[in-house]
Amino acid sequence: MPRTSxxxxxxxxxxxxxxxxxxxxxxxxxxxxxxxxxxxERDGFLDARLADITTEAGTAAGSFYTYFASKEEIFAAxxxxxxxxxxHPQVRxxxxxxxxxxxxxxxxxxxxxxxxxxxxxxxxxxxxxxxDDRFADVRxxxxxxxxxxxxxxxxxxxxxxxxxxxxxxxxxxxxLSMMVSRTAYxxxxxxxxxxxxxxxxxxxxLWVNALGIPERVNADPSVKGSRP
Amino acid sequence: MPRTSxxxxxxxxxxxxxxxxxxxxxxxxxxxxxxxxxxxERDGFLDARLADITTEAGTAAGSFYTYFASKEEIFAAxxxxxxxxxxHPQVRxxxxxxxxxxxxxxxxxxxxxxxxxxxxxxxxxxxxxxxDDRFADVRxxxxxxxxxxxxxxxxxxxxxxxxxxxxxxxxxxxxLSMMVSRTAYxxxxxxxxxxxxxxxxxxxxLWVNALGIPERVNADPSVKGSRP
Amino acid sequence: MPRTSxxxxxxxxxxxxxxxxxxxxxxxxxxxxxxxxxxxERDGFLDARLADITTEAGTAAGSFYTYFASKEEIFAAxxxxxxxxxxHPQVRxxxxxxxxxxxxxxxxxxxxxxxxxxxxxxxxxxxxxxxDDRFADVRxxxxxxxxxxxxxxxxxxxxxxxxxxxxxxxxxxxxLSMMVSRTAYxxxxxxxxxxxxxxxxxxxxLWVNALGIPERVNADPSVKGSRP
Amino acid sequence: MPRTSxxxxxxxxxxxxxxxxxxxxxxxxxxxxxxxxxxxERDGFLDARLADITTEAGTAAGSFYTYFASKEEIFAAxxxxxxxxxxHPQVRxxxxxxxxxxxxxxxxxxxxxxxxxxxxxxxxxxxxxxxDDRFADVRxxxxxxxxxxxxxxxxxxxxxxxxxxxxxxxxxxxxLSMMVSRTAYxxxxxxxxxxxxxxxxxxxxLWVNALGIPERVNADPSVKGSRP
DNA sequence: TATGAATGAGCATTCATTCAT
DNA sequence: AATGAATGAATGCTCATTCAT
Numbered sequence: 001m002p003r004t005s006x007x008x009x010x011x012x013x014x015x016x017x018x019x020x021x022x023x024x025x026x027x028x029x030x031x032x033x034x035x036x037x038x039x040x041e042r043d044g045f046l047d048a049r050l051a052d053i054t055t056e057a058g059t060a061a062g063s064f065y066t067y068f069a070s071k072e073e074i075f076a077a078x079x080x081x082x083x084x085x086x087x088h089p090q091v092r093x094x095x096x097x098x099x100x101x102x103x104x105x106x107x108x109x110x111x112x113x114x115x116x117x118x119x120x121x122x123x124x125x126x127x128x129x130x131x132d133d134r135f136a137d138v139r140x141x142x143x144x145x146x147x148x149x150x151x152x153x154x155x156x157x158x159x160x161x162x163x164x165x166x167x168x169x170x171x172x173x174x175x176l177s178m179m180v181s182r183t184a185y186x187x188x189x190x191x192x193x194x195x196x197x198x199x200x201x202x203x204x205x206l207w208v209n210a211l212g213i214p215e216r217v218n219a220d221p222s223v224k225g226s227r228p
Numbered sequence: 229m230p231r232t233s234x235x236x237x238x239x240x241x242x243x244x245x246x247x248x249x250x251x252x253x254x255x256x257x258x259x260x261x262x263x264x265x266x267x268x269e270r271d272g273f274l275d276a277r278l279a280d281i282t283t284e285a286g287t288a289a290g291s292f293y294t295y296f297a298s299k300e301e302i303f304a305a306x307x308x309x310x311x312x313x314x315x316h317p318q319v320r321x322x323x324x325x326x327x328x329x330x331x332x333x334x335x336x337x338x339x340x341x342x343x344x345x346x347x348x349x350x351x352x353x354x355x356x357x358x359x360d361d362r363f364a365d366v367r368x369x370x371x372x373x374x375x376x377x378x379x380x381x382x383x384x385x386x387x388x389x390x391x392x393x394x395x396x397x398x399x400x401x402x403x404l405s406m407m408v409s410r411t412a413y414x415x416x417x418x419x420x421x422x423x424x425x426x427x428x429x430x431x432x433x434l435w436v437n438a439l440g441i442p443e444r445v446n447a448d449p450s451v452k453g454s455r456p
Numbered sequence: 457m458p459r460t461s462x463x464x465x466x467x468x469x470x471x472x473x474x475x476x477x478x479x480x481x482x483x484x485x486x487x488x489x490x491x492x493x494x495x496x497e498r499d500g501f502l503d504a505r506l507a508d509i510t511t512e513a514g515t516a517a518g519s520f521y522t523y524f525a526s527k528e529e530i531f532a533a534x535x536x537x538x539x540x541x542x543x544h545p546q547v548r549x550x551x552x553x554x555x556x557x558x559x560x561x562x563x564x565x566x567x568x569x570x571x572x573x574x575x576x577x578x579x580x581x582x583x584x585x586x587x588d589d590r591f592a593d594v595r596x597x598x599x600x601x602x603x604x605x606x607x608x609x610x611x612x613x614x615x616x617x618x619x620x621x622x623x624x625x626x627x628x629x630x631x632l633s634m635m636v637s638r639t640a641y642x643x644x645x646x647x648x649x650x651x652x653x654x655x656x657x658x659x660x661x662l663w664v665n666a667l668g669i670p671e672r673v674n675a676d677p678s679v680k681g682s683r684p
Numbered sequence: 685m686p687r688t689s690x691x692x693x694x695x696x697x698x699x700x701x702x703x704x705x706x707x708x709x710x711x712x713x714x715x716x717x718x719x720x721x722x723x724x725e726r727d728g729f730l731d732a733r734l735a736d737i738t739t740e741a742g743t744a745a746g747s748f749y750t751y752f753a754s755k756e757e758i759f760a761a762x763x764x765x766x767x768x769x770x771x772h773p774q775v776r777x778x779x780x781x782x783x784x785x786x787x788x789x790x791x792x793x794x795x796x797x798x799x800x801x802x803x804x805x806x807x808x809x810x811x812x813x814x815x816d817d818r819f820a821d822v823r824x825x826x827x828x829x830x831x832x833x834x835x836x837x838x839x840x841x842x843x844x845x846x847x848x849x850x851x852x853x854x855x856x857x858x859x860l861s862m863m864v865s866r867t868a869y870x871x872x873x874x875x876x877x878x879x880x881x882x883x884x885x886x887x888x889x890l891w892v893n894a895l896g897i898p899e900r901v902n903a904d905p906s907v908k909g910s911r912p
Numbered sequence: 913t914a915t916g917a918a919t920g921a922g923c924a925t926t927c928a929t930t931c932a933t
Numbered sequence: 934a935a936t937g938a939a940t941g942a943a944t945g946c947t948c949a950t951t952c953a954t
Contacts, residue, residue: 020916020917021915021916021917022915022916022917022954024916024917024918024953024954025916025917028917028918044359046274046359049943049944049945050944050945050946051944051945059918059919060918060919060920061919061920061945061946062918062919062920062921062946062947062948063917063918063919063920064946065945065946065947065948066916066917066918070945071945126358127358127359129358130354130355130357130358130359131272131274131355131358131359136418140418164433164437166433167430167433167434168426168430171422171426171427171430172430172434174411174414175407175408175411175430175431175434176407176434178406178407178410178411178414179403179404179406179407179410180403181410182406182407182409182410183402183403183406186402186406190364190368192402194399198396198399199399202395202396202399202400202403203403205392205394205395205438206395206400206403206404206438206439207438209392209437209438209439209440210433210434210435210437210438211434211437212437248934249934250934252934252935253934256934256935277926277927277928278927278928278929279927279928287935287936288935288936288937289928289929289936289937289938290929290930290931290935290936290937290938291934291935291936291937292928292929293928293929293930294934294935298928299928476913477913478913480913480914481913484913484914500815502730502815505947505948505949506948506949506950507948507949515914515915516914516915516916517915517916517917517949517950518914518915518916518917518950518951518952519913519914519915519916520949520950521949521950521951522913522914526949527949582814583814583815585814586810586811586813586814586815587728587730587811587814587815592874596874620889620893622889623886623889623890624882624886627878627882627883627886628886628890630867630870630876631863631864631867631886631887631890632863632890634862634863634866634867634870635859635860635862635863635866636859637866638862638863638865638866639858639859639862642858642862646820646824650855654852654855655855658851658852658855658856658859659859661848661850661851661894662851662856662859662860662894662895663894665848665893665894665895665896666889666890666891666893666894667890667893668893704937704938705936705937705938706933706936706937706938708932708933708937708938708939709937709938712938712939733922733923733924734923734924734925735923735924743939743940744939744940744941745924745925745940745941745942746925746926746927746939746940746941746942747938747939747940747941748924748925749924749925749926749927750937750938750939754924755924
């Protein structure tokens with residue numbers, strides 16, 4: 001729920017364009033969104049010119065405004081389009097029968113893999129979120145899925161006596177999620193190359209320890225090491 | 229160490245200007261840097277126009293180029309100017325006699341306080357770092373001080389058998405540092421208000437647990453709770 | 457008779473569209489003309505976009521060109537549509553038996569009332585006439601009805617020795633008609649509020665005196681005052 | 685004091701540019717204003733492109749915005765520049781010793797001559813005033829000088845028993861002034877060619893009669909005819 | 913006829929950067 | 934060093950007009 005400031009006068013509700021009414025319109029809009037993604041990933045949000053997008057889409061310059069009122073709006077459409085694509089495969093939540101560590105490890109690995117796959121978009125989203133508060137909110141909402149699942153998981157473990165009951169589950173979930181997501185950013189956007197297994201193992205280990213989760217005997221061997 | 233890409237043609241060696249030779253020159257340059265900080269914090273890096281800066285500084289537009297070759301360059305000067313201001317008071321490193329938990333808590337608290345004090349600048353740095361790879365490096369270097377101190381500390385604790393010897397100290401230091409810095413960003417830039425004490429305690433608790441650091445008996449009472 | 461210049465390249469023969477052949481066509485055309493009037497009166501000629509008109513008419517953008525070749529052409533159609541509406545009820549011309557002053561007063565009052573009723577259109581016509589010479593002619597033709605009737609009236613009075621024989625009847629009619637029409641513009645378009653009775657009386661008084669028309673005994677009491 | 689409407693959202697206070705601080709700046713600004721006048725008179729307000737103005741002035745396109753924020757603003761500057769030029773030589777007001785008719789005749793003639801001299805500008809002002817309410821006000825203010833002088837004159841004559849005391853002097857002055865100014869527009873802008881002497885005589889005759897001003901014996905022979 | 917999407921010329925506007933004084 | 938005016942490339946955006954369906 002954070003609210004960013006540093007905006008001032010950039011109100012601009014960006015009067016929404018009507019959605020296309022014909023099949024051709026749908027196709028043209030889709031071409032534009034797809035072209036926008038290409039151009040944004042290639043040139044970054046700021047350097048992307050609308051002319052580049054329409055050229056890439058093979059439409060006239062004016063056609064852009066049939067569907068979008070601004071660069072921000074088409075960027076939002078790009079994010080919408082790739083929403084599913086970016087959702088790290090929803091690993092099932094922890095249930096009583098599961099090995100909590102294995103579940104956490106699987107979640108972290110899935111997150112990192114998804115991040116790696118969409119690194120260009122993640123870089124882009126970071127860029128735009130740092131510039132435009134509207135997209136800071138989008139980023140926040142997007143992270144919430146990950147964070148809230150983790151928060152529920154922590155509470156569940158706490159209830160079963162499997163996690164330190166003294167930490168604020170919500171805050172811990174946020175902090176640990178940031179640890180993972182920022183590490184992913186460092187690795188796949190900034191290029192601080194690290195092995196996926198090493199990352200998964202270390203992050204999982206830190207996470208598990210941080211919450212005081214006991215490791216199960218015969219745990220997933222990919223999570224090496226254990227506290228005696 | 230990370231190298232960012234997404235640059236292409238933006239080479240721009242940014243031909244450095246000579247430092248001012250006269251006292252008047254020194255004063256004018258200082259006025260410009262100070263004005264730049266004001267304008268950047270108020271309008272953000274992108275919306276700040278050089279004309280705004282010179283107006284704020286009370287100089288003519290042309291005078292800007294006597295001292296700086298570009299907006300980036302004066303932004304670098306701003307960062308240089310506030311370098312000390314932003315350094316969270318260097319808490320001394322862990323030595324044998326110290327309570328490790330207390331030291332970590334002090335470090336986290338100092339970091340958060342510094343972040344809160346310089347929130348406007350941190351937002352700015354995040355903005356520019358997301359846009360311009362040169363400043364992504366600056367951010368990285370800046371974080372390194374914090375991260376490396378933490379890495380040394382971890383190694384030191386591992387050597388004394390006070391921290392889990394199986395985690396990669398460097399990677400753990402990075403991950404945990406990101407956890408703290410990103411939580412600070414969330415709190416003080418995005419406005420997800422949290423109490424400083426709660427933050428310090430929770431982050432310290434997670435940190436300490438993550439590394440398997442045993443809490444000293446009679447520990448700092450501000451670090452509430454303990455693993456039995 | 458006047459010919460305006462300031463045109464040059466704006467020839468544009470405005471290839472007239474064929475009138476609609478089907479009943480549906482007639483209805484669509486009528487809807488467009490009606491919508492155009494609404495939009496023109498609301499936004500002015502210049503700010504009215506063809507898209508606004510078609511939207512208001514509930515037709516597709518392309519349908520406009522089935523009936524009109526340009527904004528000018530549909531404006532002409534609007535003027536055509538409201539022609540009768542704008543004609544100030546034709547007061548009968550002065551005949552021997554009438555009281556000339558009463559007739560003039562009735563004419564002025566009718567003109568003012570009509571102007572007040574169609575103020576939005578008159579403003580519009582002034583706007584377009586000032587911009588487009590074709591419509592300056594339309595305005596001129598429209599005024600001619602009023603002016604020529606007045607000219608005939610003056611000549612008639614002169615012949616009967618009831619008006620100063622030395623003035624050029626045509627010129628006087630034009631000048632006095634402008635006096636009335638411009639006063640109407642001032643009042644109903646520019647909003648220089650004046651009472652209709654006061655206006656009618658004063659304008660009639662000035663008109664009558666200007667031509668040296670003797671007032672009949674027992675004249676219409678609404679025309680107060682008299683030259684002894 | 686009439687207030688026009690038909691504007692809606694066109695607020696735009698047109699943030700004023702600072703006046704030039706150097707001699708060169710003064711010269712450039714003057715070149716722009718002069719060029720604007722040329723282009724406006726040649727192409728009309730609407731068809732004039734800013735590029736035409738800067739080209740005519742021999743400056744870069746961007747220089748326009750150093751001095752003006754919009755086409756409206758430079759048009760206001762043009763009007764300002766020609767203010768004196770357009771003021772019909774201030775004929776002295778009627779004093780007791782003067783022949784009222786001669787004074788009125790002189791005023792009308794001066795007005796017509798000034799109008800003829802500045803016909804291109806008057807056409808322009810009519811155009812813009814019909815489009816932009818701000819300039820409708822300018823036109824109104826400009827006319828007021830003429831109208832108010834006439835109102836004072838009428839009152840003066842009424843006091844001396846030389847003009848019909850029953851007419852509202854203000855309204856009569858406005859109506860008669862409109863008669864003259866609109867006739868001038870007809871003649872010099874719309875091209876309804878008329879001889880200056882004929883116009884002056886007829887308008888003066890109508891004016892004088894309208895107010896019931898007695899003609900002096902041995903009056904100015906240019907005012908032919910008299911009521912016996 | 914009607915539709916609504918596609919077109920693209922046209923123009924205003926910004927602002928970093930240069931330069932004469 | 935300082936000044937502030939001049940420059941002009943770069944682009945977003947509008948909207949009348951056309952056209953395939």
